[in-house]
Amino acid sequence: MAFTGLRRARRVVEVLARAQPPAPPLPADSLELVEALKALPLPFRQVLVLHYLADLPVERIAGELGIAVGTAKSRLARARPALARQLVDGEEEVGSAQR
Secondary structure: OHHHHHHHHHHHHHHHHHHOOOOOOOOHHHHHHHHHHHOOOHHHHHHHHHHHHOOOOHHHHHHHHOOOHHHHHHHHHHHHHHHHHHHHHHHHHHHHHHO
């Protein structure tokens, strides 16, 4: 069942990507964001990408992933601080390596 939701979510992102003009190359801070997203658990990544990158409302995310709206909201609420921690940890590593 989780794979079905993931496939649906990927299809939505693919359709949205085809509907938009090609994106310019990613700046360095975007690459940091991608790395931070990769470090998160899949359920967190799914809701963050669908909400912020695919610009889907929580209700549609829940439908695409086959989960309850409350679950989608909860995952999004937990994913935001988890992503922030990943981004801060990455900055600290870079700062300490340059000294």
